[in-house]
Amino acid sequence: MLTSPWIAALVALFVWWFSTGAILFAVRRADQGGSHARLWACLMTLPIVVLGVAGFIDTLGDTSIAAVYVAFLAALAVWGWIELTFLTGTITGPVTSHSVPNVSEGERFIRAWGTVAYHEMLLGAVMGAMIVLSWGTENQFGMWTFAVLFAARISAKLNLYLGVRKVNVEFIPEPLNHLPSHFRTARMNWLFPMSITGLSFAAACWLERVWSADTTADTIGFALLGTLTMLALLEHWFMVLPLPDEKLWRWMLPERPQPAQATRLSEET
Numbered sequence: 295m296l297t298s299p300w301i302a303a304l305v306a307l308f309v310w311w312f313s314t315g316a317i318l319f320a321v322r323r324a325d326q327g328g329s330h331a332r333l334w335a336c337l338m339t340l341p342i343v344v345l346g347v348a349g350f351i352d353t354l355g356d357t358s359i360a361a362v363y364v365a366f367l368a369a370l371a372v373w374g375w376i377e378l379t380f381l382t383g384t385i386t387g388p389v390t391s392h393s394v395p396n397v398s399e400g401e402r403f404i405r406a407w408g409t410v411a412y413h414e415m416l417l418g419a420v421m422g423a424m425i426v427l428s429w430g431t432e433n434q435f436g437m438w439t440f441a442v443l444f445a446a447r448i449s450a451k452l453n454l455y456l457g458v459r460k461v462n463v464e465f466i467p468e469p470l471n472h473l474p475s476h477f478r479t480a481r482m483n484w485l486f487p488m489s490i491t492g493l494s495f496a497a498a499c500w501l502e503r504v505w506s507a508d509t510t511a512d513t514i515g516f517a518l519l520g521t522l523t524m525l526a527l528l529e530h531w532f533m534v535l536p537l538p539d540e541k542l543w544r545w546m547l548p549e550r551p552q553p554a555q556a557t558r559l560s561e562e563t
Contacts, residue, residue, distance in 0.1 A: 315546050350372065369435075373440060388411060420440070446530075453533060458483065
C-alpha cells in the first residue's frame with residue numbers, strides 16, 4: 295500500500311497537519327506553565343531530534359521505500375523540534391521588543407531580523423550540515439525535505455515582513471507577542487507573486503519526477519516532496535485569501551491562560 299504515490303501524498307498531508315497540531319499543542323500547554331515549562335518542553339522532546347538526526351544519517355545510503363519514508367519523517371522531526379524551540383521562545387533572536395515606528399526601512403529590517411536571527415542561523419547551519427552529509431549519497435530525500443521547508447519559511451517570513459492581506463496571530467505564543475508588530479498588512483507586495491511562481495514551479499518539477507522516476511522508491515520520494523511543496527504553496531495563499539485555516543488546529547488546542555489576542559490583522563479596505 296505504501297508503494298502508491300497517492301498514499302505517499304496522504305501520508306505527507308497527515309504528517310503536516312498532525313505535526314503542526316502537535317507543536318501548537320505543546321506550545322500552548324507550555325504557555326500555561328510559564329518559562330520553565332517552555333524550557334522543559336524543549337528538553338523533554340530532545341529524543342525526537344536525536345531520532346531525527348539518526349534516521350537522516352542512517353538512510354543516506356539506503357534506497358528502499360522504507361528508507362525514503364524514514365528520511366522524510368526524520369527531516370520533519372529535526373525541523374519540528376527547531377520550530378518548537380522558536381515558538382517557546384527558547385531560541386529566537388536578540389530583539390524581544392515591539393517594532394519602533396517612524397524608522398528607516400533599513401533599521402526596520404534589522405530589527406525584524408533580530409527577532410528571529412538565532413533561530414534562522416540554526417536552521418541555516420542544519421541545512422548546510424545536511425547538504426554536506428548527503429552530498430553524493432543515494433538517498434537525498436531527507437535533505438530535500440528540509441530544503442523545501444527552509445525555502446518556504448524564508449519566503450513566508452519575508453512576505454509577512456513586506457506585507458500581506460491576512461496575518462494570522464491566533465497561535466502566536468506569549469514569548470513572541472512582539473513578533474506581529476514587525477509584520478505589515480497590505481493587499482500585495484512585490485515578493486508574493488515570485489514566491490507563488492517559485493513554489494508552483496518547484497511543485498511541478500517534483501510531480502514531473504513522480505511520473506518519470508526509475509524506481510518505486512524515487513516515485514514515493516518525489517510524491518512526498520511534491521505534496522509538501524504544494525502545502526507550502528497553500529500556506530502562502532492563506533496569507534492573502536479570507537480562509538479560516540486556523541480551524542484546522544483550533545479545536546485540538548487547550549484554552550489560553552489569558553484572553554486571546556486578535557486572531558488576525560487585516561486591511562479594512
